[in-house]
Amino acid sequence: GNSVTQMEGPVTLSEEAFLTINCTYTATGYPSLFWYVQYPGEGLQLLLKATKADDKGSNKGFEATYRKETTSFHLEKGSVQVSDSAVYFCALKIGSNDYKLSFGAGTTVTVRA
């Protein structure tokens, strides 16, 4: 079946540090890939997405590149801020069920001032 595996947390880092959250997927077809973010007390928000191989999604200083050869979609940010503290979810949609998001377990990131 289709599934997403993402780096376990929690991750704690200092302001201006480099952040990477690993995400790999297993899919029977050709998925679209997403990163969602959940800030404290808020609902899930789409952070970025990529729909085909080698696409790079970017938003708010975050980037992720769709790597078909390694079935990965790692999230990166070069210099994090305290306001980036949140739970990050990698997700995919695929094929005829392309309305159905499959999520990873989430990675909690805490950025200290």
Place this chain on the structure above:
Amino acid sequence: GAGVSQTPSNKVTEKGKYVELRCDPISGHTALYWYRQSLGQGPEFLIYFQGTGAADDSGLPNDRFFAVRPEGSVSTLKIQRTERGDSAVYLCASSLGATGRETQYFGPGTRLLVL
């Protein structure tokens, strides 16, 4: 306020009771989804509506769970004979359509605790 709203934000009930969770999607969104998020897990798909009809209810865990969307807007997730294992955050999302190109917008969720 143009986002997806869900009520109540928190619900505490006793084992065996019936609960209803409500979702108000973004105005004009024809597609509506329910997900369930257990502690420490990512959201899991429950059911998807296109308009008034449930196009896919394959994620509903058993027949105690039922959802309706009678007028193609507001949806209600209904859980009968609640069990402690039903405790989770229930998320609602909506999108303009249901193709892979449409972004799903999530509500803040209803946190259900079954004692």
